[in-house]
Amino acid sequence: KQEVTQIPAALSVPEGENLVLNCSFTDSAIYNLQWFRQDPGKGLTSLLLIQSSQREQTSGRLNASLDKSSGRSTLYIAASQPGDSATYLCAVRPGDSNYQLIWGAGTKLIIKP
Amino acid sequence: SAVISQKPSRDICQRGTSLTIQCQVDSQVTMMFWYRQQPGQSLTLIATANQGSEATYESGFVIDKFPISRPNLTFSTLTVSNMSPEDSSIYLCSVLDSRTSYEQYFGPGTRLTVT
Numbered sequence: 194k195q196e197v198t199q200i201p202a203a204l205s206v207p208e209g210e211n212l213v214l215n216c217s218f219t220d221s222a223i224y225n226l227q228w229f230r231q232d233p234g235k236g237l238t239s240l241l242l243i244q245s246s247q248r249e250q251t252s253g254r255l256n257a258s259l260d261k262s263s264g265r266s267t268l269y270i271a272a273s274q275p276g277d278s279a280t281y282l283c284a285v286r287p288g289d290s291n292y293q294l295i296w297g298a299g300t301k302l303i304i305k306p
Numbered sequence: 307s308a309v310i311s312q313k314p315s316r317d318i319c320q321r322g323t324s325l326t327i328q329c330q331v332d333s334q335v336t337m338m339f340w341y342r343q344q345p346g347q348s349l350t351l352i353a354t355a356n357q358g359s360e361a362t363y364e365s366g367f368v369i370d371k372f373p374i375s376r377p378n379l380t381f382s383t384l385t386v387s388n389m390s391p392e393d394s395s396i397y398l399c400s401v402l403d404s405r406t407s408y409e410q411y412f413g414p415g416t417r418l419t420v421t
Contacts, residue, residue, distance in 0.1 A: 225408055236398055237349075237412040239307070244407070282348070286408060292337060294410060296348050 195220045197285050199297035207305050208275055214268040214300045216283030221261045224286040227294070228257050228268050231280045240281075241268070245288065273304045308333050308401050310413035318419045319389055326385045327416045329399030334379035337402040340372070342395045343415075349398065355382050389420045 196219045206212055216226070225244045229237040241250045241257040243266065249258040256269040270277060280301045284294040309332040319325050329338070340352040352372055353361045361374040375383045386393055399413040 227410060229412075234396065234415075234417055236310075236312075236396075236414040237400075239409060239411055242407060242409045284410075286410075292354070292402060292404075292408075293351060298348050 197297040205303040222288035312413040316417035335401040
């Protein structure tokens with residue numbers, strides 16, 4: 194059974210720092226992996242999607258990597274800003290016919306001005 | 307990408323009443339999902355709603371409590387029936403782009419408080 198873990202659960206850093214959020218999964222047979230952002234009381238915004246055949250994806254200051262063999266993905270945020278404060282969720286789509294995303298519990302990120 | 311809107315954005319309801327949440331997508335999608343997120347928790351899938359077939363409910367969710375309609379490829383409703391305070395959550399509509407990337411998109415959510 195696929196399980197997704199995100200460490201740390203919470204992270205507080207000063208503005209301007211580069212940071213890395215971690216996501217690990219137990220079954221390497223995945224279809225894709227998606228990183229989302231959620232602001233308090235709001236819906237989810239898709240940040241980056243990595244297909245199983247890809248190693249990384251970039252969007253602006255965000256870079257997500259995928260290492261299927263080790264069951265890990267990282268989300269790198271460069272030059273962090275207070276507006277980056279949110280909860281970041283990692284979700285894995287299994288490689289079988291099941292379309293359900295398997296969710297991590299999220300990392301709550303606070304960027305201090 | 308798909309743009310999803312939900313109505314209402316939030317509501318406060320009394321115990322025992324029902325609320326219907328609407329989800330509108332700006333493009334035709336086959337697979338649509340309804341999720342619940344209780345305070346401080348991660349997302350829980352309620353059901354998958356594909357156009358032209360009955361919704362498929364996850365364990366712990368039943369049609370009598372959460373009836374779903376999917377009349378066409380751009381619209382769906384979720385009703386929360388006979389509400390109790392335990393139903394206080396954010397309800398999220400989501401769609402899957404199964405034509406290309408299998409990227410999943412979410413609506414802004416409906417924040418429900420039951421008193």
